[in-house]
Amino acid sequence: MGLFGWTNTGDERPPFALEPGPGQESVWDYPRPPRIDPDRRRVVVGDPADPLADTTAAVRILETASPPTFYIPPDDVRTERLVRAEGRSFCEWKGEAQYWRLADTPGDPIGWTYPTPLPEFLTIAGWFAFYPGRVECRVADEVVRPQAGGFYGGWVTDEIVGPHKGEPGTGGW
16 A cells, blocks of 8 residues: 555556547556656647747646646746735645735635755746636647646646546545
C-alpha cells in the first residue's frame, strides 16, 4: 500500500477505469509520483482576443487519477493583471502554493504558483497554473472543462478519460 493508503501508481489500470480510444489518454496511466510533460500546443488563458496568458511552452503535470494541470512560464503570463490572493496549500510532491486573482476583480483565486517547489519540481518554480472553472482556458482551441471537486485544477479535454479524482464517489482515492 502506498503513501496515505494509495495503491494506484499508473502501472496497472484499475478495472473501473475507462478504456482510452484513439488519441486519448487515461488518467489511470499517469504515474505516481507525478511527472512533468512538455506540451507545445497553444495554451490560452482568458479572452483569446486579449489573453491573460498565451504560450506554446507549457508543461503538464501528469498524476494518477487526475486530469493534467497545465503550467505556463511567467514570461507568457500578463502578471501585471494579477495580484496575490489569500490562502496557501501544500502539495506532497510540489510544495507550498501561492494563489493569484485578477487585479481588477475581487473574488476567488484563478490560479497558483509554486515559488519554491520541492527539488523534483524546480523546473516549474514561478510558473502559473489556472483553474479552468474560474477563467476560460484553451488547449489547441478546445475550451477546457474544469476537474470536478472545486479544489482541483486539472484540465479536462476530449483527449482525457477517467473517471478522475473529484467526481462523486472518489473521496477515498
